[in-house]
Amino acid sequence: MEKFNFEIVAKSQGSKARAGILHTPHGDIKTPAFIPVGTKATVKALTPEEVKDTGAQAVLANTYHLYLQPGNEIIKKAGGLHNFMNWHGPVVTDSGGFQVFSLGVALGKGLSKVTKKNEEMMLSHEVDEDLETLKAKIDNSGVMFRSHIDGSAHYFTPEKSMEIQHDLGADIIFAFDECTSPLESKHYQIESLHRTHKWAEDSLKHHVEKGKYKIQALYGIVQGGRFEDLRKESAEAIKKIEVDGIGFAGFGIGGSFAKEDMSDAVRWVTDILPEEKPRHLLGIGEPDDMRKAIMEGIDTFDCVAPTRMARNGTLYGKDGERMNMLNAKYKDDFSLIDDSCECYTCKSYSKAYLSHLFRADEMLAGTLASIHNVNYLVKLVDDIREEIIRSR
Amino acid sequence: MEKFNFEIVAKSQGSKARAGILHTPHGDIKTPAFIPVGTKATVKALTPEEVKDTGAQAVLANTYHLYLQPGNEIIKKAGGLHNFMNWHGPVVTDSGGFQVFSLGVALGKGLSKVTKKNEEMMLSHEVDEDLETLKAKIDNSGVMFRSHIDGSAHYFTPEKSMEIQHDLGADIIFAFDECTSPLESKHYQIESLHRTHKWAEDSLKHHVEKGKYKIQALYGIVQGGRFEDLRKESAEAIKKIEVDGIGFAGFGIGGSFAKEDMSDAVRWVTDILPEEKPRHLLGIGEPDDMRKAIMEGIDTFDCVAPTRMARNGTLYGKDGERMNMLNAKYKDDFSLIDDSCECYTCKSYSKAYLSHLFRADEMLAGTLASIHNVNYLVKLVDDIREEIIRSR
Numbered sequence: 001m002e003k004f005n006f007e008i009v010a011k012s013q014g015s016k017a018r019a020g021i022l023h024t025p026h027g028d029i030k031t032p033a034f035i036p037v038g039t040k041a042t043v044k045a046l047t048p049e050e051v052k053d054t055g056a057q058a059v060l061a062n063t064y065h066l067y068l069q070p071g072n073e074i075i076k077k078a079g080g081l082h083n084f085m086n087w088h089g090p091v092v093t094d095s096g097g098f099q100v101f102s103l104g105v106a107l108g109k110g111l112s113k114v115t116k117k118n119e120e121m122m123l124s125h126e127v128d129e130d131l132e133t134l135k136a137k138i139d140n141s142g143v144m145f146r147s148h149i150d151g152s153a154h155y156f157t158p159e160k161s162m163e164i165q166h167d168l169g170a171d172i173i174f175a176f177d178e179c180t181s182p183l184e185s186k187h188y189q190i191e192s193l194h195r196t197h198k199w200a201e202d203s204l205k206h207h208v209e210k211g212k213y214k215i216q217a218l219y220g221i222v223q224g225g226r227f228e229d230l231r232k233e234s235a236e237a238i239k240k241i242e243v244d245g246i247g248f249a250g251f252g253i254g255g256s257f258a259k260e261d262m263s264d265a266v267r268w269v270t271d272i273l274p275e276e277k278p279r280h281l282l283g284i285g286e287p288d289d290m291r292k293a294i295m296e297g298i299d300t301f302d303c304v305a306p307t308r309m310a311r312n313g314t315l316y317g318k319d320g321e322r323m324n325m326l327n328a329k330y331k332d333d334f335s336l337i338d339d340s341c342e343c344y345t346c347k348s349y350s351k352a353y354l355s356h357l358f359r360a361d362e363m364l365a366g367t368l369a370s371i372h373n374v375n376y377l378v379k380l381v382d383d384i385r386e387e388i389i390r391s392r
Numbered sequence: 393m394e395k396f397n398f399e400i401v402a403k404s405q406g407s408k409a410r411a412g413i414l415h416t417p418h419g420d421i422k423t424p425a426f427i428p429v430g431t432k433a434t435v436k437a438l439t440p441e442e443v444k445d446t447g448a449q450a451v452l453a454n455t456y457h458l459y460l461q462p463g464n465e466i467i468k469k470a471g472g473l474h475n476f477m478n479w480h481g482p483v484v485t486d487s488g489g490f491q492v493f494s495l496g497v498a499l500g501k502g503l504s505k506v507t508k509k510n511e512e513m514m515l516s517h518e519v520d521e522d523l524e525t526l527k528a529k530i531d532n533s534g535v536m537f538r539s540h541i542d543g544s545a546h547y548f549t550p551e552k553s554m555e556i557q558h559d560l561g562a563d564i565i566f567a568f569d570e571c572t573s574p575l576e577s578k579h580y581q582i583e584s585l586h587r588t589h590k591w592a593e594d595s596l597k598h599h600v601e602k603g604k605y606k607i608q609a610l611y612g613i614v615q616g617g618r619f620e621d622l623r624k625e626s627a628e629a630i631k632k633i634e635v636d637g638i639g640f641a642g643f644g645i646g647g648s649f650a651k652e653d654m655s656d657a658v659r660w661v662t663d664i665l666p667e668e669k670p671r672h673l674l675g676i677g678e679p680d681d682m683r684k685a686i687m688e689g690i691d692t693f694d695c696v697a698p699t700r701m702a703r704n705g706t707l708y709g710k711d712g713e714r715m716n717m718l719n720a721k722y723k724d725d726f727s728l729i730d731d732s733c734e735c736y737t738c739k740s741y742s743k744a745y746l747s748h749l750f751r752a753d754e755m756l757a758g759t760l761a762s763i764h765n766v767n768y769l770v771k772l773v774d775d776i777r778e779e780i781i782r783s784r
Contacts, residue, residue, distance in 0.1 A: 040748070040749075040752045040754060041745075041748065042749060042754050042756045044754065044755055044756075045755040045756065045759075046756070047736075047756065047759065047760075069748070069751060069752055070723065070744070070747070070748040070751070070752075074723065074724055074744060074748070077724060077726065077744075078726055078742060078744060078745070084742075084744075084745055084748075085745065086740040086741060086745075331462065331466065332466055332469060334469065334470055344439075348478040349478060350470065350476075352462070352466060352469075352470060352476075353433075353470070353476055353477065353478075355462070356432070356433065356461070356462040356466070356476075357432075357434060359461060359462070360432045360461055360462075362432060362434050362436065363436055363437040363755055363758060363759070364434045364436075364437065364438070364439065366755060367437075367439065367755070367759075368439075
């Protein structure tokens with residue numbers, strides 16, 4: 001991998017935090033960094049220029065969604081995701097594993113009810129035990145699931161996930177993994193973990209065979225639920241995997257974390273993972289969570305929260321408090337969202353205007369709110385980077 | 393009116409077309425000009441910068457909608473529409489008359505059914521005769537109507553329309569009028585027309601009394617349905633109205649035109665209206681219609697069509713043809729919408745990407761499509777302006 005390189009520029013004294021630069025074929029990412037999610041090849045409600053103006057350095061798109069719509073062949077024909085979506089900075093794609101288990105549904109089960117329930121579960125970060133019997137159908141080779149769009153049946157394997165991600169052409173891609181529920185038994189977690197390790201190796205093998213490691217950095221994913229021994233075993237296993245002398249270019253830490261377990265899970269594995277390689281914490285974007293994870297040595301984050309919250313009318317205030325613009329008190333509040341914020345929204349629009357746009361169900365509401373929330377999280381992580389550099 | 397002034401810079405040889413400059417307190421509008429509609433203080437799906445980048449010189453907001461939501465007092469407190477919506481170019485507001493009759497409904501009638509029907513009628517430009525009995529309740533002083541949002545009852549008079557428009561603070565505002573259906577009997581058209589003339593005088597009187605004529609230009613509206621004698625009578629009446637030596641700063645031509653009647657109605661009245669004052673054709677934005685109306689001496693237009701079409705997936709092609717991005721053939725069409733167009737959308741996005749965004753119901757779809765359609769109409773009218781200047 002010549003074009004991909006991770007450089008650590010500063011290490012914190014009192015923690016495992018580090019500041020670095022991820023060099024990718026489409027530009028650098030200064031780390032730690034928050035990466036907004038553009039699920040279907042668009043960060044919802046924002047143009048690429050608006051995304052860039054928030055300070056975001058990269059976007060993460062979802063393999064599962066793009067495989068189903070418009071299909072990876074279309075994006076390949078367009079010359080890859082960068083060209084297709086007109087984002088010429090670094091792009092990340094996930095493996096599709098998480099969505100296959102959380103959005104896709106098992107064969108022969110009612111679709112709309114299940115996906116609705118799954119979505120609520122994802123949003124609440126809770127797990128509905130009734131759903132345990134409705135999981136996608138897993139065997140050691142891959143996962144059979146149904147599309148959340150039209151119910152059609154699909155089969156993902158590590159090779160399939162790699163093929164799709166090669167077509168999408170992101171700078172950073174992920175090995176196919178099984179993302180278990182934290183409520184699973186230890187017995188099942190062990191079985192699943194060994195499958196995830198085998199799939200990691202299969203993913204890397206396919207990636208190396210196709211020669212794509214020269215232009216796309218493949219990250220292995222550490223799983224293991226809430227069990228310290230499994231998390232450590234997973235980190236050891238994933239870091240050792242090599243094909244033709246080539247290992248993973250970086251590491252993802254996956255899992256549906258209970259909020260209180262996140263720091264532990266990260267600490268256990270960053271003690272083991274090689275220091276010189278980048279680490280991405282999948283699906284985490286809460287300010288406090290990111291701060292803690294950075295102290296434990298995480299370099300990059302992605303999360304739909306800031307844009308989803310934004311579309312629902314909730315914006316981050318100056319001190320991280322959440323303000324819902326549908327609250328009656330904002331109707332005639334002509335102050336800015338955050339007068340110290342330098343984002344486009346905070347330079348020109350009052351809470352009263354945002355309140356009006358949300359009440360009137362205007363599309364500009366989601367745009368202005370997303371700009372602010374993404375800017376808020378990007379800036380928060382950038383500020384932590386500056387602290388690390390100052391404190392080295 | 394010191395800050396408002398209309399200057400004719402060129403007259404066409406073979407027609408009544410003219411090129412001019414409308415000087416307003418918030419900047420100039422080179423005419424003829426197409427003005428996009430920002431109904432609820434936002435051109436749907438676009439930031440003010442995106443609107444400006446289409447070449448649009450002004451926006452028109454709807455008095456009826458803003459009175460109901462967020463309310464004119466809120467906008468007044470925000471310092472007027474320009475500040476509230478962060479559009480610092482010229483702003484136009486209509487009188488609310490058209491919406492009171494087309495969206496508002498008569499007292500005591502089922503609301504949702506009626507408004508749905510009204511909307512379909514407006515979209516199809518046809519009139520449902522069942523609805524004739526459900527019209528808003530008109531007396532010689534004003535109109536009683538119900539909100540399409542919550543069914544609450546409201547009463548608009550010329551003075552009320554002026555008060556609201558004074559609070560909104562647009563550069564160009566309109567006298568309150570009754571917009572009749574073209575299917576009304578001549579008897580009713582005559583009755584309505586005399587009311588509209590009285591309301592025009594009442595509007596101007598209130599406007600002059602409040603001293604607002606110094607900062608907001610009030611246009612009188614010519615009505616008269618499809619009857620030549622009534623249209624001419626209306627133009628004569630409206631042009632003569634003066635209060636304390638002050639007449640209307642410009643003229644609107646209103647009515648729910650059948651497409652084939654539009655040119656006639658415009659020709660009849662522009663022969664009568666004073667040449668030195670600007671003329672706005674309300675709610676018209678079809679390319680052919682605008683071309684014809686400019687030849688008859690119209691200076692400005694407003695219409696929701698380009699942005700509404702855009703949100704439904706339909707874009708103007710190079711030769712004015714309409715392309716619906718939901719058509720299967722665009723799924724893998726990697727060409728631009730119009731390779732000769734210089735709008736933001738045509739510089740960077742393929743039909744395949746737009747097709748994907750519309751299929752995936754992504755908000756960026758409406759944004760990109762609206763940018764192109766508004767740009768298309770603005771450019772079309774700007775090009776006609778250049779022709780007029782060349783042919784003088």
